[in-house]
Amino acid sequence: MSIEFETIIGLEVHVQLATESKLFCRCSTKFGSPPNTQTCPVCTGSPGALPVMNRHAFDLSLKTAVALNCEIPKFTKWDRKQYYYPDLPKGYQISQFDLPMSQHGYLEISDSKDRFETKKVGITRAHLEEDAGKSMHDEAAGKADSRIDLNRTGTPLLEIVSEPDMRSPLEARAYLDELKLLLTYINVSDCNMQEGSLRVDANVNLHLQTDDGKVATPIVEVKNMNSFRAVERALAYEVDRQLAHWKKTGEKIGDVPKQTRGWDDSAEVTKAQRSKEESSDYRYFPDPDLVPITTTDEQVAKVRDSLCELPAALRSRLVKEQSITPYDAGVIVNQGRAVVDYFLEVAEGCGDGKQASNWVQRDVLKNLKENEQTIDQFGMSATSLAALVKSVKAGDLDNSRAGEVFEYMLANGKDVVASMAALGIEKVDDSALDDLCRELLAANPKVVADVQGGNQKAIGALIGQAKKKNPNVSPNDIRGKCLAMIAEMS
Amino acid sequence: MSLVHKSATALLSEMQSGSVSSTEVCTAFLDQIDAHDEKIGAFLRVDRESVLAKAADVDSRRSAGGALGLLAGLPVAVKDLLCTKGQPTTCASKMLEEFVPTYDATVIEKLDSADAIVIGKTNMDEFAMGGSTENSALGQTKNPWDTSRVPGGSSGGAAACVAAKMAPLSLGSDTGGSIRQPASFCGVTGLKPTYGRVSRYGLVAFASSLDQIGPLASSVEDTALLLQAIAGSDERDATCAPNEVPEYTATVAKPLEGLKLGIVKEHFAEGLDSEVGDCVTAAIDVYKALGASVVDIELPHSKYGIATYYIIAPSEASGNLARYDGAHYGYRTSDTSPVEGEGPLVTMYRRSRSEALGPEVKRRIMLGTYALSAGYYDAYYVKALKVRRLIRQDYDAAFEKVDFLVGPVSPTAAFGIGELSDDPLSMYLGDLYTVTTNLAGVAGLSVPCGFTKSGLPVGLQLQARPFDEERLLRAGHMYQSATDWHTKTPTV
Ligand SMILES: [Zn+2]
Numbered sequence: 008m009s010i011e012f013e014t015i016i017g018l019e020v021h022v023q024l025a026t027e028s029k030l031f032c033r034c035s036t037k038f039g040s041p042p043n044t045q046t047c048p049v050c051t052g053s054p055g056a057l058p059v060m061n062r063h064a065f066d067l068s069l070k071t072a073v074a075l076n077c078e079i080p081k082f083t084k085w086d087r088k089q090y091y092y093p094d095l096p097k098g099y100q101i102s103q104f105d106l107p108m109s110q111h112g113y114l115e116i117s118d119s120k121d122r123f124e125t126k127k128v129g130i131t132r133a134h135l136e137e138d139a140g141k142s143m144h145d146e147a148a149g150k151a152d153s154r155i156d157l158n159r160t161g162t163p164l165l166e167i168v169s170e171p172d173m174r175s176p177l178e179a180r181a182y183l184d185e186l187k188l189l190l191t192y193i194n195v196s197d198c199n200m201q202e203g204s205l206r207v208d209a210n211v212n213l214h215l216q217t218d219d220g221k222v223a224t225p226i227v228e229v230k231n232m233n234s235f236r237a238v239e240r241a242l243a244y245e246v247d248r249q250l251a252h253w254k255k256t257g258e259k260i261g262d263v264p265k266q267t268r269g270w271d272d273s274a275e276v277t278k279a280q281r282s283k284e285e286s287s288d289y290r291y292f293p294d295p296d297l298v299p300i301t302t303t304d305e306q307v308a309k310v311r312d313s314l315c316e317l318p319a320a321l322r323s324r325l326v327k328e329q330s331i332t333p334y335d336a337g338v339i340v341n342q343g344r345a346v347v348d349y350f351l352e353v354a355e356g357c358g359d360g361k362q363a364s365n366w367v368q369r370d371v372l373k374n375l376k377e378n379e380q381t382i383d384q385f386g387m388s389a390t391s392l393a394a395l396v397k398s399v400k401a402g403d404l405d406n407s408r409a410g411e412v413f414e415y416m417l418a419n420g421k422d423v424v425a426s427m428a429a430l431g432i433e434k435v436d437d438s439a440l441d442d443l444c445r446e447l448l449a450a451n452p453k454v455v456a457d458v459q460g461g462n463q464k465a466i467g468a469l470i471g472q473a474k475k476k477n478p479n480v481s482p483n484d485i486r487g488k489c490l491a492m493i494a495e496m497s
Numbered sequence: 498m499s500l501v502h503k504s505a506t507a508l509l510s511e512m513q514s515g516s517v518s519s520t521e522v523c524t525a526f527l528d529q530i531d532a533h534d535e536k537i538g539a540f541l542r543v544d545r546e547s548v549l550a551k552a553a554d555v556d557s558r559r560s561a562g563g564a565l566g567l568l569a570g571l572p573v574a575v576k577d578l579l580c581t582k583g584q585p586t587t588c589a590s591k592m593l594e595e596f597v598p599t600y601d602a603t604v605i606e607k608l609d610s611a612d613a614i615v616i617g618k619t620n621m622d623e624f625a626m627g628g629s630t631e632n633s634a635l636g637q638t639k640n641p642w643d644t645s646r647v648p649g650g651s652s653g654g655a656a657a658c659v660a661a662k663m664a665p666l667s668l669g670s671d672t673g674g675s676i677r678q679p680a681s682f683c684g685v686t687g688l689k690p691t692y693g694r695v696s697r698y699g700l701v702a703f704a705s706s707l708d709q710i711g712p713l714a715s716s717v718e719d720t721a722l723l724l725q726a727i728a729g730s731d732e733r734d735a736t737c738a739p740n741e742v743p744e745y746t747a748t749v750a751k752p753l754e755g756l757k758l759g760i761v762k763e764h765f766a767e768g769l770d771s772e773v774g775d776c777v778t779a780a781i782d783v784y785k786a787l788g789a790s791v792v793d794i795e796l797p798h799s800k801y802g803i804a805t806y807y808i809i810a811p812s813e814a815s816g817n818l819a820r821y822d823g824a825h826y827g828y829r830t831s832d833t834s835p836v837e838g839e840g841p842l843v844t845m846y847r848r849s850r851s852e853a854l855g856p857e858v859k860r861r862i863m864l865g866t867y868a869l870s871a872g873y874y875d876a877y878y879v880k881a882l883k884v885r886r887l888i889r890q891d892y893d894a895a896f897e898k899v900d901f902l903v904g905p906v907s908p909t910a911a912f913g914i915g916e917l918s919d920d921p922l923s924m925y926l927g928d929l930y931t932v933t934t935n936l937a938g939v940a941g942l943s944v945p946c947g948f949t950k951s952g953l954p955v956g957l958q959l960q961a962r963p964f965d966e967e968r969l970l971r972a973g974h975m976y977q978s979a980t981d982w983h984t985k986t987p988t989v
Binding site for chain 2: 051052054056059089097098099155288291296297
């Protein structure tokens, strides 16, 4: 039985903001220090200690919200989200409930391979909150040796909640890629998933087209996905699972409580987690220890003006101004602003965006990857590369030897002229080329006959001989000149 | 006159002139504690040696001619909910009996930089919840005027130690009357400053939007001295105001001209003990004789004060006290036996809290938890916040007409120990005249204004505009210059 259905996906992304210190105290946010060495009375919830907002964290969240096209309310406040857990020393998390610092934004996603149409994914809200600590315990075994590390407690997180606007795991992946790129461009987070700087939870269900009309499957929250690839795979799995489950049980939304499932990366399945018997009541209320924050239109305008060019705008500019394909623009922009700047310098230096894009993608990026380097560590300036591309375009350097020159330049830090000289590369003048071709044709009557007989490919046999006689000749020149001479013979 | 009967201001100038040393002053008060505190129970802890060591240090710095702080050499008693680094801070709770903070509260730092000497930590109602100090899990403080009666609360120890001359100055906290009511019951002077006047950093929270630290002393002049030392902005408390601190000590003795007092009619209605009413009326007559004009003022929403307070304060408390779960701070149950159908973590939480929190604290946590629960939040908490705004507006309107509101602190004088233990509602109603001060965030002063026939002190309350402590203290001092109620001392 095949059935038409639509996949509905919404994502909740927690992003750790790139601040030196925590959201409500001055402890460091550095990752990987020994347990409980980055704590103080405030972040450990010591009786009597009080939180004071880190303005830098708020500024970073404001920047993010503006970049996500969000509305910024004039007034926002802090709320306590109350629940008991050992990694939550105060018994509540300071978060934002009914008046988040931003809402109603969007992020545009597109696919360079056109597998889905460009669309705006709605951002329901983005709000600031403090992270909890990390607890390691073995409750099931009934052991008493629970351990808690509060280094992470109080680290600033921005929770970005999307609308359920994504229609496939691929779109969800695109949203995450684009979001991460945006956050990296505006420098608000390092988005390192391994260190927990970016965490994703997904809500997914299916809208099925049945004979009785539209039916929705229960919404499932998927957690524990440690990479974007895992998100894509977990969601693909969940689509199949929900469809099969519906076929078997006919369970609709509302029939069962909302379920949370964890992604098991090695088994490649989602597994039901302990479901909350009743919906949790966090008893949110405004935190009386903190004061509300007001943001003026002028402040928002100032943030907007100070934003750098965002990835989407940058991509369209590269397509428009450098005449490269959206795909190529995507590849370059994805590498980050420094690579884009490098590319632009090469493109402007050589006057050919397409060639610059080819060189940057094929040679520069490949090289960086092999050597695990970033563009600032790369051994060839954009000016040097531009000169190289220019020489090729001018015909001073044949394409067949350009790669060799590139390697030489990179290895020896020389410019293109010096490198060509060192490699003995010089342009072969027309008369020398004529002489060489005449000599070759005279020595190879069979090739001449074959070509005259219609087999133009036979000329290939001369290229190798020509290179032996003079390594500087261009295969294309030899081919062209020889064919012309043969044509004149007949 | 023995040292302990002298005012803090007098002791300070005697120490400055060299006629007495801090060591002598501290010894006198320590001896007084030794002699009487067994009976009164004002202190939870006194460390004689460290007090004398600090006094000797001040003395030696003074004789070396070094610059000294505002309160140099004066002993100050501290309510046991103000964090003292390395010294237990119990909140008079079994939960925090063993708790030793790793830091000093801002006010303790300020005392320290003023070269004051913390003479000991005083008893209180557990987590400042109560009005009699009967809710202390660590002992009952008695009223020095009649030891069968309560000293009031929650700053019962703070008021009793000043009344019994065991400390010249004392720090308390006031969430709904917790400084003013015990001051009134014990016949001492107590000030609840404007919300935000004194940093709350290091005050173990009961209800964050209402709590305020304040001074208790034998006179308004001494109260001004202690406020001077502790007031001011604090970057560690976001709710602490940046307003400049006036020179309270310099102006306290200057009388105010053309004083306009407002009498809150609601504060003289049914429920007010007639003897208390008579004392207060007589006190108002003193002001009239000093040239004050008196008008009637209405605070129409004050009748909702108790209801509003007993929603907001417990709601905040339910959150503030969530951290006492056995995992991080304080008491943890030793009973690890498993319970059928309950995870070990939940069992540990439940047992730790059940065993270590007292009944009044539990009652308020439950009230607050209920008021914040889904389905009740709007009807209770949100509505209470709205009424709170209306109460503040009543005060704003009143202060457009008058300088201060004047009336009783408490409907009755000190009641007997155990008298209201089974009647929490009557106990709550005792806060009738004081809770609105906290809800409105304004300042309130309690000064002794007479005695009942049975010899129990009665307090007069003056309430002032936010951050108008400077004039409030002057008004209080005017009264004390014309009367001698504040100079009476109990025979302990
Ligand atoms: Zn910290």
